[in-house]
Amino acid sequence: MARFKYTGRDRKGKKQGVINAASRREAMQKLKVDGIRVLEMTEVAESFMTKDISIGSPVKLEHLVIYLRQFSTLLKAGVSVVESTNILAEQTESKALKKALTDIEQELREGKPLSEAATKHQKIFTPMFINMIHAGEASGNMDETLERLAVHFEKQHNTRAKIKSALAYPIVVGILAIAVVIFLLVSVVPTFVDMFADFGGELPAITQFVLNASDFMQKFWWLIVLLIMLFIGFIVFIKQNKNTKYYLDYFILRIPIFGKMLQKAVLARMTRTLSSLFTSSVPILQAMSIVENVVENEVIAKVIRQSRDSLERGQSITVPMKKHWAFPPLITQMIAIGEETGSLDAMLGKVADFYEKEVENSTDRIKALIEPIMIVVLAGLVGTIVTSIMVPMFEIFNQVG
Structure with a gap:
């Protein structure tokens, strides 16, 4: 554009x-x-200062869900696709979505279908959205398709919110603990150095350790900042390369406590997306290709790719899944039953419901478990520094007394 x-x-x-x-x-x-x-x-001429810069989708999931539900309601009320798009462009609170809908409205007035007009805005409208809309246009059930998309993205949003909620507490407390420790080492501990030097005696091991840490922090703080920046850059580099991202995702899924929860979230996303695509009559091979890019985990994506290849060879899509540790028997058995009975979309929907509930239960358990652990860790760090200062001070007071 x-x-x-x-x-x-x-x-x-x-x-x-x-x-x-x-x-x-x-x-x-x-x-x-x-x-x-x-x-x-x-x-x-587009420059760095004028071009739009965004990381991921520029539209929040809740705004997309509202748009889809309103769009479905307008179509059910007999409002045309063009007029509905015009109305929703005026009503949405998202600037990015408003801009996209304005462009789409122009395309629609020129006679293009919605699925084709939306392809120019794939940062907002994913291949899954476009394919489901295309299927809805072909079947004449656009309102039902939009409602189905709204439900899909709403469940996806709820699952993400649960994951963020579970991870937010340890991250915030962890950052707070690091900030408190740095403050004590840089601002508080140095004020006692001269006092301990005048004391002249041998300092306890814990005190000497804290004093050495404080001295290192003051002299080489820039090295710590550099290491943090290099670590962040390394993670970003790994995530941008599919081959290296595979090992990062493998490591994430194997993390104790959190790994299982994230594995369930990825499986819920995979099964929910497949169910939505199959219900909208998107061809199965095309649906598998879409899901491969949607799951955002290279370990699961690799198995989905193998399942698609298995399907092309005339075999069941569960063959590679049964051989992989990331796919529990529940998924493979339910998919196999769905293939045999011709109700694959319904079976995948039930599996998605199960794992979405499991994610919710896991996040509640993790928050209940992590909260006391983080409090103990924070108290332990601060207590160690305070103890390292108080022990030699008691000895000084005893000598003076």
Whole structure:
């Protein structure tokens, strides 16, 4: 999408601005529709400062869910797709979604189907969304498809919220513990160094350790900052490469306590997405390819890729799953039953319901377990530093007394 700076006139007089369009001709047509007669137009070169920068989807899941539910309601009420898109573009609170819907409305007015118009905004509308909309257009059940998508993204949002809630507490307390320890080592402990030096006696091992840590922190704080930055950069680099990301995802799934919860979340996402795609009559091989990119875990994605290859060879999709530790018997057995009875979408939906509930239960258990552990860890760190200062001070007071 290019940007064009224009000068023109409308009924109120001279007007200037910037418009986004695929081409100069399209920009002229858009302005003409808005009642603006263009006098001058130049393309704006996109730079680092002007281009849109976003990490992941620029639209929150809750905004997408609201959009889908409202869209479904409008279609059920007999409002056309074009008019519904126009209404929703005006109502949405998301700037990114508003911009995308405005562009899509223009495409729809030119006669393009919604599935084709949405492909230009794949940061917002995923391949799953586009394929399900395409299937809905073909079957004439757009309102039902949109409702199904809303349910899918709503459940996905709830599962993510549970995971974030479970991980937030230990992360926040961990950062707080590190900040408190650094503050004590840099600001508090150094004030006692001269006192301990005048004491002259041999300091307890715990005190000497804390003093050495404080001295290291003050002299080489830059090295610690550098190591943290290098670690973050290393993780980002690993995540950008599929081969290295596989080992990172493998490690994440094997982490004690948290690994099982994250494994269940990935399996819930996989089965829910497959169920939604199959219910919307998306071809199974195409659905498997979509899910491979949706699960966001290379360990599971690799097995899905192998399952698709197994299906192409005329075998069951459960063959590779049965051989992999990340897929419990419940999934393979339910999928096998679904294949035999022709109710694969329903079976996958039941599995998704089960694992979504399991994620909810796991997060509740983890929060109940982690909270006292983190409090003990924080108290232990601060207590160690305080003890290292108090022990020699008691000895000094005894000598003075």
